[in-house]
Amino acid sequence: MQQYPHFLAPLDLGFTKLRNRALMGSMHTALEETEGGFNRLATFYAERARGEAGLIVTGGIAPNPSGRVFTGAAKMDTEHEADEHRGITKAVHDNGGLIAMQILHTGRYGYHRDCVGASELQAPINFVKPKKLSHEDILKTIADYAQCARLAQHAGYDGVEIMGSEGYLINQFTASRTNNRDDEWGGSYEKRMRFPVEVVKAVRKAVGEKFIIIYRLSLLDLVDGGSTWEEVAVLGKAIEAAGATIINTGIGWHEARIPTIAMVVPRGIFAAVTAKFKKEVKLPVVTSNRINNPDLAEQIIASGQADLVSMARPFLADADFVAKSRAGKAHLINTCIACNQACLDHTFGGKLTSCLVNPRACNETNLNYVPTTTPRKVAVVGAGPAGLSVSTVLAERGHQVTLFDAYDKIGGQLNVAREIPSKREFDETIRYFGNMLTEHKVAVKLNKKVSAAELIAEKFDDVILATGIVPRKLNIPGAESSNVMSYLDVLREKKPVGKSVAIIGGGGIGYDTALYLTDGGRETWAKPEEFAKEWGFDLTVSTPAGLTQKSAEHHKSPRQVTMFKRSKGKFGGTLGKTTGWVHKITLEERGVTQFSNVTYEKVDAQGLHYAQKGETKILPCETIVVCAGQEPLRELEGDLLAAGVSVHIIGGAKEAGELDAKRAIADGAELGARL
Ligand code: FAD
Ligand code: NAP
Ligand code: SF4
Numbered sequence: 001m002q003q004y005p006h007f008l009a010p011l012d013l014g015f016t017k018l019r020n021r022a023l024m025g026s027m028h029t030a031l032e033e034t035e036g037g038f039n040r041l042a043t044f045y046a047e048r049a050r051g052e053a054g055l056i057v058t059g060g061i062a063p064n065p066s067g068r069v070f071t072g073a074a075k076m077d078t079e080h081e082a083d084e085h086r087g088i089t090k091a092v093h094d095n096g097g098l099i100a101m102q103i104l105h106t107g108r109y110g111y112h113r114d115c116v117g118a119s120e121l122q123a124p125i126n127f128v129k130p131k132k133l134s135h136e137d138i139l140k141t142i143a144d145y146a147q148c149a150r151l152a153q154h155a156g157y158d159g160v161e162i163m164g165s166e167g168y169l170i171n172q173f174t175a176s177r178t179n180n181r182d183d184e185w186g187g188s189y190e191k192r193m194r195f196p197v198e199v200v201k202a203v204r205k206a207v208g209e210k211f212i213i214i215y216r217l218s219l220l221d222l223v224d225g226g227s228t229w230e231e232v233a234v235l236g237k238a239i240e241a242a243g244a245t246i247i248n249t250g251i252g253w254h255e256a257r258i259p260t261i262a263m264v265v266p267r268g269i270f271a272a273v274t275a276k277f278k279k280e281v282k283l284p285v286v287t288s289n290r291i292n293n294p295d296l297a298e299q300i301i302a303s304g305q306a307d308l309v310s311m312a313r314p315f316l317a318d319a320d321f322v323a324k325s326r327a328g329k330a331h332l333i334n335t336c337i338a339c340n341q342a343c344l345d346h347t348f349g350g351k352l353t354s355c356l357v358n359p360r361a362c363n364e365t366n367l368n369y370v371p372t373t374t375p376r377k378v379a380v381v382g383a384g385p386a387g388l389s390v391s392t393v394l395a396e397r398g399h400q401v402t403l404f405d406a407y408d409k410i411g412g413q414l415n416v417a418r419e420i421p422s423k424r425e426f427d428e429t430i431r432y433f434g435n436m437l438t439e440h441k442v443a444v445k446l447n448k449k450v451s452a453a454e455l456i457a458e459k460f461d462d463v464i465l466a467t468g469i470v471p472r473k474l475n476i477p478g479a480e481s482s483n484v485m486s487y488l489d490v491l492r493e494k495k496p497v498g499k500s501v502a503i504i505g506g507g508g509i510g511y512d513t514a515l516y517l518t519d520g521g522r523e524t525w526a527k528p529e530e531f532a533k534e535w536g537f538d539l540t541v542s543t544p545a546g547l548t549q550k551s552a553e554h555h556k557s558p559r560q561v562t563m564f565k566r567s568k569g570k571f572g573g574t575l576g577k578t579t580g581w582v583h584k585i586t587l588e589e590r591g592v593t594q595f596s597n598v599t600y601e602k603v604d605a606q607g608l609h610y611a612q613k614g615e616t617k618i619l620p621c622e623t624i625v626v627c628a629g630q631e632p633l634r635e636l637e638g639d640l641l642a643a644g645v646s647v648h649i650i651g652g653a654k655e656a657g658e659l660d661a662k663r664a665i666a667d668g669a670e671l672g673a674r675l
Contacts, residue, residue, distance in 0.1 A: 004294050004325050006301040011284060011308065013245055015210040016158065018098065020054040021301050022322050023286055025312030026102040026161060028059035029353040029362050032074035038084050042091040043364040048315050049097025052322035056097055057161045060104025063148035064141065066114040067105030067169065077144060082151035089156030100159035100212055101152040103145055107169025108178065109254060118172045118179040118186065125255045138185055138195065145199045146206035159212025162199060165250025170196045171218050174235065177225025189231050197238045204243030215244040219273050222256035222537060226545025233280040240281045248286040248310060249274045258535045259582045261289055263338040264422040268296050269528040272539050275305035286310045292336045294325040313343055316355040331435045334358050337425035341662050344578040357429055359666040369673055372398045376461040379404065381450055381636065384412020386651025386664035387466030388433035393672025395440035403442050406449035410434055412468055414661065419491045420512045422525040452639035462646045462675065465637060469630035469652035474504060478603030484624045487513050498622020499559050502608045504600065505627035506565035507574055511583050513627050518557035518590040555589040562619055563594045564610065571596060630656040
């Protein structure tokens, strides 16, 4: 049995003890602003406390109106607002946990007209110009932090986290990029760091000695005009002296154009930077970003790189991450794959946060897998994400499930997705579901393309069709020639592809295929040093904000790739809100060209013939890869219905438009909970 002695060791803070080294990092869920959301949040956090998270940090709460993320976003500057949190703190304490409230002042990142900043410098990711805080405003803001902390204490929290990284207000004071003041709050570094130091001092004074103060310090700003290493070290010491209990470490401002938490980022890459910082202070130090399994957490703590590991999204994916690690059930942890599709993409799209691999996240009060009193004999056809999800939920609830797949392994299209460089994390989803099938005794029949007659003969109470999709074909003269392939031919069948390629389709799969064909086997997602060279930063932080030149060598493509789409407008509109930019920059660096507003005419020995603005053109190319979307596959439905079988259809088989693994898994979970 795998053990995690360092990761699971308690941490004594003097006045209180954390039961292990897992800090659940701050995440805004949007329940904070939803009617009835505090009750749902209480259940959400209670499950994580029961799952043995060592110390939970809430989503950011503003200390005053101007610090809010948007108009109407959560703040705490009245006793009434603090009282609303009592259900959360009680629920966590009743389940043996500790919880700190994050105090977040957005500064120039506030999406509202009251937006303020250290200076009148607009953020490149905001449409509002901030108002510069006056000396009096600054003193008032410091007092607001202190009052907010006192109210958090009143609400029953065990501590607060002061958000000093990611480019929010505190960071905006410390960096010359955003602070051009010439009074006692700007100019020299000593003056720029005065604001955070005064905030920590005021908070400590307000809450007394026996209250946790976590300070989140930006180690690597990754923006021009960000802090140098010397400045970071000086600030760390000053924060320690001002009365913090724990220093959490942040990486990258939101406006940085270097990915820090996406799937392309190697696991645990920034622990090395935390290790460097840990030498500067005596306080317990937390590391974060892309730590998603207990083996890595154990390695980081055991090697002394950090005292605690912050995991935010992994606690969305699995509330029982720590409990499973302790009970020798790490193989059953539902791993966060860093896709951002249901968490950050939802947050930035104004939707409720959830999780692609765990649709129960933030739905704990309305999606539950209750044991059945009337077990049914169910067939599930298709072991893609939809079929895996429904099978495991039904079996967990006590139904008798048989799962068929025509292919020799489970996972469906996830086996294709995992071929894309940087998407190897999908292996974890396949691993999790595989182990859950065994745990809940699902009868799995692989290499079995099941027919309607066979399903009818076995007299199942229900048949669930999770048969997925078929790729759409190109319907033009020459489309049947051997140099025209589907993305499955390329990614799954590994057919040889020429040096010059046309990709038909600019959706997610078109982008993924372009990334695959231009990658050249570098696999930087698994190599921290190489990834840093590719994106232009330095893990030893020898330059200001850690920025260096991007390595051109790391962007050389083995092929010339051209992408096409029929619709007008820019490419990439359907990509993830928080990750699409990473793919766009990558393809640009690799010299991929893109044409929209085209019609396809024919394929012949010369290449692809297409028309744009009424003019026929030819792209000479050796291979044409069709990524033109998909159609549902449900050839079994008619015969089953005719025989009076109870049929349910989920995932791609139900609707192929705008299908992704998030919807497939959620479809399966919802049907599994209902049947
Ligand atoms: P599928 O995954 O297609 O599974 C259907 C299964 O049914 C197959 O295994 C098939 O063998 C089986 N089957 C069909 N007929 C029968 C039969 N008669 N008998 C037995 N078995 C049968 N989604 C995301 O959310 N994020 C991503 O980053 C992402 N990247 C992707 C990258 C690529 C390259 C591809 C191809 C897809 C990607 N997707 C991504 C999409 C995602 O994989 C699909 O949306 C998802 O797999 C659909 O799930 P499904 O269960 O409905 O169908
Ligand atoms: P998609 O996003 O719907 O894109 C299909 C592309 O094909 C579009 O560019 C469309 O553009 C084109 N097209 C549609 N019909 C066509 C036709 N008859 N002839 C020629 N071109 C046609 O679908 P996808 O790329 O296949 O992806 C499938 C699903 O997987 C998506 O819904 C996506 O969410 C998911 N996925 C997600 C990710 C991710 O990172 N989140 C990655 C990969 C896949 P025009 O109409 O403009 O030509
Ligand atoms: Fe992780 Fe994706 Fe779930 Fe977000 S949606 S928590 S990134 S698996």
